[in-house]
Amino acid sequence: MSEYNQKSKSTDESLKNEKRGSNVAKSGSGFKKLLSKKWFSPALFMITAAIIVTLLWVYQDVNTDKPTTGTEVTEGVEGTDSEVIAEDPLDATEEIAATGEDMQWPVANVSDFQVDIPYYDAQATATEREAALIQVGTTFAAxxxxxxxxxxGKAFDVQAALAGTVTLVESNPINGHQVEIxxxxxxxxxxxxxxxxxxxxxxxxxxxTIIAKAGRSDVERDLGNHLHFEARLNGANxxxxxxxVK
Incomplete structure (x- = not known):
């Protein structure tokens, strides 16, 4: 009885293996027939192309907000990491006028001096903005x-642009000696x-009031003797x- 059961089980497994092999053969044969169809290759190409185009479209949409140039513009290079203020300059002027003075340039007879690098104004023309970029390492900074x-190239006196209190005097390894009022x-x-x-x-x-003389800094060493002058309102440039007042 035991020998009969073993033979029967063996026979059943053989039949299952033959059936499985037959199915695989049929599947392989069916795939070969599908490949032989004239329409299969063009259809496969179109499907693949559609998938690639869709992926490219999605990638482009995701990266729409990223800059398109290879340079990075950062703000506040010389001694500041503050941001450009978004307030209306006229409103800011009214606030500073409360001190009772109009700001003057930090040098005597400003017409005797040259502006090596201007302030980066986001509303200026492309040419003016480009002139207000400085290179820091491998990037460009506003x-x-x-x-x-x-x-x-001579050293010259630096004057306080407005009356006030000296709140910072320090030597910076990048920006040279600096004063804040x-x-x-x-x-x-x-x-x-x-x-x-x-x-x-x-x-x-x-x-x-004469507070110092123009000197040199590491970040703008090519300029030689010069003064870097900033104005900030509520921490923003x-x-x-x-x-x-002109």
């Missing part, structure tokens, strides 16, 4: 101040790339040109 220099109402002026600083933190200065 210039958040105005750089003044003597046409002959607070004028109230959240408005401060920043002076970098200095030498022979004559003020200290806590000093009260009047408009036009603003265009100094908007605060000078």
């Amino acid at each position: 210039h958040m101040g105005i750089d003044f220099s003597d046409p002959e 607070s004028h109230g109402n959240g408005f401060i002026t920043v002076y970098q790339s200095l030498s022979e600083v004559t003020v200290k933190e806590g000093d009260e200065v009047t408009q036009g 603003v265009n100094p040109n908007d605060y000078i």
Whole structure:
């Protein structure tokens, strides 16, 4: 009885294997027949192309908001990582006017000096914006101040643009010696790339007070002696040109 059962089981397994093999053969034969159809290759090509186009479209849509250039524009290179202020400059001018003074340039007889690098104004023309970019390593950065220099490369006196309190005097390995003056109402002026600083933190200065001489900085070493001048309102960089009464 046991031998009969074993033979029967063996026979059943053989029949199952033959049936399975037959099905595989039929499947392979069916696929070969499908490949032999004239319409199969063009159809497969069209399906593949449609999938590729769809993937490209999705990828492009996802990356729509990414910059299209190979350079990276960052803000606040020289001594600041603040952002460009979004307020209306006229409103900001009204706030600073409460100090009772109109801001003046930090140099005497500004017409005697040249502007090496202007302030990066996002509303300016493409040519003007390009002129206000500086290279830092392998990237380009928006210039958040105005750089003044003597046409002959001489050192010159740096003056306080407004009356106020000296809130920072330090030596920065990148920006050189720098001074910050607070004028109230959240408005401060920043002076970098200095030498022979004559003020200290806590000093009260009047408009036009000589606070240092123009010097050099590592980030803009190619300029030689120059002054990097910034204006900030509530911690954000603003265009100094908007605060000078012309």
